[in-house]
Amino acid sequence: MREADGPVRVTAAADQAAVRGAHLGLVLRHLRDHGPRTRARLAAELGLSKATATSLVVELEQRGLVRRGAPARGSVGRPGATVELDGPRVCGIGAEINVDHVATSAVDLAGAVVVEDRRGLDSRRLGPDGVLDELTGMLRHVLDEVAAQDTIPAGITVGVAGLVDTTHDVITVAPNLGWRELPAAARLRDRLGVDAPTIRLDNEATLAAVAEADSADPERRDMLVIYGEVGVGGGIVSDGRPLRGRHGWAAEFGHILVDPQGRPCGCGRRGCWETVIGLHALLDAATDPDDRLRDPSLTLEERLEGIVSRAGLGDTRTLTALETVGTGIGAGAATLVNVLDPEVLVLSGYFAPLEPFLRESVEKRLDADVVAPRLGGTHVAFSTLGPVAAVRGGAAVSLAPVLTDPTLVPRRAGAETGGSR
Structure with missing residues (x-):
């Protein structure tokens, strides 16, 4: 999400260290959003003096966050060197706890994936301790890989399929996992030890919406994300910022009631939207109970590869199931589009790899049920991230503090202090 551009204005009594950190963050975010820039161009675009811009770039270089890039193209006279993000110095770590898998990812400042892993498991059977033990082992592997590359982990953010108290980092209720009032962050800290980075919890669909947002793309500033897994959640992005609601529980789309006489939902009610379009609904419609695609040890990607393969071969049962799910997505999404009027509707999670088999039925139902004409209005996009969005x-949320205040990253050993605060 892009923070407001322009020089930071504060009162005379403000802490100068905080001012310096804020200006450093301004430069760093600008390079992230707009790509390499000369120092002169940075100064002009951010409303800073050339001397201030140079001083800020020097300090960011000392902290290993930016580096000299290629000469500026199209410049008159001697081309000036550009400044660009230096990704490997710091990374954010993301993790996910879901009904049938746990996953981890480390992404550096420039957006490069350092290491990523996903493991299929039956979270309800294992219970909280078993799942947290599994995730702890995966996080230790990530931290070892990051350390081997001399990269500093800025933090760990764990997405959970359920309602999360982000103030206290507690899973309030996760219906599909069967967990309540679980201090998962504290338990992970106990397992990883005192040297572990800061650990926070969030809703996994909210994190997926963060990943789908693009601060440089105006279309992604007003956006509705529907994230499909076993459960269904999502995110509402308005003017570039996620709407979380009073308690941080907004966008629990999966529990919109669509059929009072429908299938039982993990929340205890019947006929919630996720019972119609969630992964288990698709598998139940497309496969028999003993089908290999229902093996809980399979990763989500392996299950989806099987679905795509069968659909591609023209299997009637699979294609019918996909059409039913697509129609269900469109019906529920139409209600949300009518209420929120987003620029774009992004289908993420398990929906994304199934785009060739879902798009037509989704759009057909949207065209029928959205009141406003969709021509020139909301359009449908399928995520390029899919199951790794959360x-x-x-990882992006874990990196956010560094982009706000780069002084959280220490200077490299032996770096000059000229131009610093």
């Missing part, structure tokens, strides 16, 4: 969003 962990990528967690």
Whole structure:
């Protein structure tokens, strides 16, 4: 999400260290959003003096966050060197706890994936301790890989399929997992030890929405994200910022009631939207109970590969199931589009790899049920991240403090202090 551009204005009594950190963050975010820039161009675009811009760039170089890039193209006279993000110095770590898998990802400042892993498991059977033990082992592997590359982990953000108290980092209720009032962050800290980075919890669909947002793309500033897994959640992005609601529980789309006489939902009610379009609804419609695609040890990607393969071969049962799910997505999404009027509707999670088999039925139902004409209005996009959106969003959230205040990253050993605060 892009923070407001322009020089930071504060009162005379403000802490100068905080001012310096804020200006450093301004430069760093501008490079992230707009790409390499000369120092002169940075100064002009941010309303800073050339001397201030140079001083800020020097300090960011000392902290290993930016580096000299290629000469500026199209410049008159001697081309000036550009400044660009230096990704490997710091990374954010994301993780996900879901009904049938746990996953991890480390992404550096420039957006490069350092390491990523996903493991299929039956979270309800294992219970909280078993799942947290599994995730702890995966996080230790990530931290070892990051350390081997001399990269500093800025933090760990764990997305959970459920309602999360982000103030206290507690899972309030996760219906599909069967967990309540679980201090998962504290338990992970106990397992990883005192040297572990800061650990926070968030809703996994909210993190997916963060990953789908693009601060440089105006279309992604007013956006509705529907994230499909076993459960269904999502995110509402308005003017570039996620809407979380009073308690941080907004966008629990999966529990919109669509059929009072429908299938039982993990929340205890019947006929919630996720019972119609969630992964288990698709598998129940497309496969028999003993089908290999229902094996809980399979990753989500492996299950979806099987669905795509069968659909591609023209299997009637699979294609019918996909059409039913697509129609269900469109019906529920139409209600949300009518209420929120987003620029774009992004279908993420397990929906994304199934785009060739879902798009037509989704759009057909939207065209029928959206009141306003869709021509020139909301359009449908399928995520390019798909099942990894939540962990990528967690990594982005973990990196956010560095983009706000780069002084959180220490200077490299032996770096000059000229131009610093």
